[in-house]
Amino acid sequence: MSTKEFIDIALMQRVLMEIAKLDQVTATLRKTKRIIQDLALHDSLAIPTLRTTLDNCELEIGYQENQYRVLRNLYETYERELNQTEKIRCQEYLEKNKEFFREATIFREFANSYKGYLPRNVPQLKEKVRNLLAEKGFVVDGYFEGDYVTWIGVYARPEDKPTYLDPTNEKEAYLQNKHRVDGFKQDFAEWFEWEIKDNEIIV
Missing domain, CATH: 1.20.58 (Methane Monooxygenase Hydroxylase; Chain G, domain 1)
Structure with missing residues (x-):
């Protein structure tokens, strides 16, 4: 060539x-x-x-x-x-x-x-989820996930059960130790997920 x-x-x-x-x-x-x-x-x-x-x-x-x-x-x-x-x-x-x-x-x-971007209504959606979980006797036990436009989800545990995560106070530490089995802490968290339509959680 x-x-x-x-x-x-x-x-x-x-x-x-x-x-x-x-x-x-x-x-x-x-x-x-x-x-x-x-x-x-x-x-x-x-x-x-x-x-x-x-x-x-x-x-x-x-x-x-x-x-x-x-x-x-x-x-x-x-x-x-x-x-x-x-x-x-x-x-x-x-x-x-x-x-x-x-x-x-x-x-x-x-x-x-736009790094770390979240829709403006995310705080309201999270609060709605917390209220829905409270009605079931659960509390949030992890990070929220989802696109916050079509769905939202989070791990939650029964109110009377300890977190599997590191305890943040004496009460959580006491509950965690109380429910240990053979020295191992237990994970009581369950996954909850909801659809979102028109900025509202579908219940």
């Missing part, structure tokens, strides 16, 4: 493809931000969906960053071999990347602001 053929295949064809791809990815990042903001505003943003969406965008950003490093290195290596039209195309690609990098930086800051 001649140098000219290599430049055409390894550099120029990829440059042309990436110019179009950068426009698409940049537009996707902007659109994704708007969608997430709108869903969050209407309390319809499911946590698994948020995480998957942000992870996919980060993978795409990483891919474009890698492509940029490869193509820029090829451009700098073979710049003297390029004709004027090819140089213009490569410069166009480099300029497109400047816009993309600005958008990627903004998107990463946006994604970072």
